[in-house]
Amino acid sequence: MDNGLPITLDPEPRQGAQAIRRALFLLRVLAAGGESGLPLKEVVQATRLSRPTVHRIIHVLMEEGLVERHERSGRYAIGTQVPELALARPSRSPLLAAADDILRETSQRVGDTLFLTVRTGNDTLCVDRRIGSYPIQVLSIAIGARRPLGVSSAGVAILAALPAQESRRIAATNEPRFAGYRTDRQTVLSEIADARRRGYGVREVGLVQGTKSISTWIKTADGTPAAALTISAVRTRLGPRREQEVVETLLKAAYEVEQKIR
Amino acid sequence: MDNGLPITLDPEPRQGAQAIRRALFLLRVLAAGGESGLPLKEVVQATRLSRPTVHRIIHVLMEEGLVERHERSGRYAIGTQVPELALARPSRSPLLAAADDILRETSQRVGDTLFLTVRTGNDTLCVDRRIGSYPIQVLSIAIGARRPLGVSSAGVAILAALPAQESRRIAATNEPRFAGYRTDRQTVLSEIADARRRGYGVREVGLVQGTKSISTWIKTADGTPAAALTISAVRTRLGPRREQEVVETLLKAAYEVEQKIR
DNA sequence: CGGTTATTGTCCACATTATGGACAATGGAT
DNA sequence: ATCCATTGTCCATAATGTGGACAATAACCG
Known part of the structure; x- marks a missing residue:
């Protein structure tokens, strides 16, 4: 390699x-x-x-x-x-500051809930959430929610954006924790491969029944993924056609955040 | 003992x-x-x-x-x-919630800056600050400021509210760090004794030249000090007569917080 | 610049510390 | 009252973490 x-x-x-x-x-x-x-x-x-x-x-x-x-x-x-x-740290990270406006605009545009998720060690951590205007919103993930990298679409997206070697290492490390989220290493690895091919992560079977999530990654200047930008909605709202539209919007938003944090 | x-x-x-x-x-x-x-x-x-x-x-x-x-x-x-x-914790502690209104009212009444300081291990930690209306305000301590117990009036107040044995132990533990704040164990111990006698802590020589601070303690139901309530002002604003008035206000505010957190 | 000092970084023989198997206690459940 | 699940404790032993001594930078200075 x-x-x-x-x-x-x-x-x-x-x-x-x-x-x-x-x-x-x-x-x-x-x-x-x-x-x-x-x-x-x-x-x-x-x-x-x-x-x-x-x-x-x-x-x-x-x-x-x-x-x-x-x-x-x-x-x-x-x-x-x-x-x-x-408290010894400044209250707001550069990422959150940079993503603030973009998240607001994007969530208004798409109407569904957006999540900003960072990698922290071998976990994903939800650091911001914006609720959309559509009357049915997926709110299962709260700010502060933390899961092993790999079990959410955001985690898959972040793993997909990492070098293959590292994503494999993390999948192996997190293996013992996967059971609790009804997945396993093989599944995660194939989802990562799919995400790499597509350019974004998808989860048809969200942790909550009947929901679907799509995640794009945000990279820092040195190419390492800094965060993932996720949309979650009831599955019926993310059929093939709308998926394409939404993905474009997310990719654009992610790109804008990337520009701001450089 | x-x-x-x-x-x-x-x-x-x-x-x-x-x-x-x-x-x-x-x-x-x-x-x-x-x-x-x-x-x-x-x-x-x-x-x-x-x-x-x-x-x-x-x-x-x-x-x-x-x-x-x-x-x-x-x-x-x-x-x-x-x-x-x-992020795994609720955003606001019960203490902060309880003190919120009381701090606001009290700082409006007295006109000088108020600080809410908690004990964390062998340190004091400033967790809230309210700026008063008087045109000269002492803002040297920011939220998040952390110092060894004993070097600020808040620290002395908290030590004074602890069992003598424990306050002595902490003063001994913190001794190596005192030098950096231009004090020493003997001074701290005598300040603690003074505070016990008076019922509140005073610092004529604040860490900032020409300022003076007064602190009262807030105890939990089990008698351990939970926090200190401090006023800081330029020294001339805290002469003997006003000191008495201010102390009464602080004691009353501390009492109200104590009631709320039980 | 070369020289001097102050600060940070690394190594490794050794004693102390942290480990985990085995056993004990606690507390629901039935 | 008995069982099972979970939490808590002990202690012989191996492995971990320690700190003295030495090395490498970085900062300062004449």
Whole structure:
């Protein structure tokens, strides 16, 4: 696969921090659990770590305030310290700022809900959502929703925009988590291939019954995908003809965002 | 010191996570560096860890996206992943919601800038700020500003509201960081004692020349301090007589917040 | 410029730390 | 009252993370 081009490969990861890496991975898994959090068991399954290890790390994170445990349910979730640490950063990322106007205009034009989704590690994260004017809107994904790369059309689009090698690596890494979303590695890999061929990602069978999603990718100057732009609607609203129209609109919008963030 | 009362002592901290604890401590130190971040050297000083250890951990955190390095300055700062993790939580804490109206009314009444500051670990963190109507306002502290407990009037107030044992422990822990704020443990301890006697914290010599701050504490139902309510103004605006008036207003506002969060 | 210092980065022998198998406790469910 | 599912704890042991010593830059300066 080495074609001599200056592809930026990740330098071999630094050693001597297994525990820290594990803890951060745990945090991301917990983040995927959102406000309601996850029971220990699911965290163990998603991480493929031993239960004692997960237990120990999660309790240390609790002592440190990065994780909370819900009184009633016993589920573990992201704690108050995390947003507190986040205050050290400017409130709005360049991407969000750049996409703001474009999202508004585009969602008005197409009438359906638009999502802006970024990649964060091996996950997708919904960072903005604009509701359209059509009376039936797909709102299943909220801002902050996090899923393994590959299980949503946005995730597939982002994987399709990555070098094949890396997308395969991520699909392999996320494999243990796919079961929870009723998919598997083979399916994801073929969806990625489809998306590469088409130039955009599609999901006929959304996580919500009867919905369909289409995603285009947004690349940074160096060619790595920065985000995905997704439209979701009830399936009947995205038949072949309209799919073409909508895709054109999305591609144009994605291109505009790309220009703004350079 | 054991008087038989059911004082909640921290259970002995869990073992087997030295590295994780260190990494989180590093994150908090970096958070104190705000947007501009800190050079490695200062992180080393603040943490009292060996330089190789800090270096290794910080670079792992960079690989994981929790820390960024500024291109120009080479300083390390909190990275994009942190706010991304924070999206897993509801946007607004109960405290902020409860304090919202009260802060607005109170800042209108007194005319000077009000700050709402919480304790997070061994730090204070400014989580809200309301600017008053008087033409000279002290704005030195921004939302997100983080300092070791003890160096601001808010920090002193919170320490004063904690059990003596714990406030002493924190003052000792933070000692290495005090130098950077031109204070020391002895001074802090005596300020805490003063605040306990008075019922509120005062700082005649603010971090900014010629300003003065007064802080009252806000306690949760279980008696632990949840936050501090601070007024800052140019010193001449807080002479003895007005100090009394302002303190009464602050105490009343703090009491109202306390009622709301129970 | 060459030289000096301040800061950041790397290496690796070694001791401490973190690991996970096995066992215990808790708490619903029936 | 008994069972099953889930969470919690222990501890011998291997592997991980540590920090002293050395190296490489970057910043400063005459």
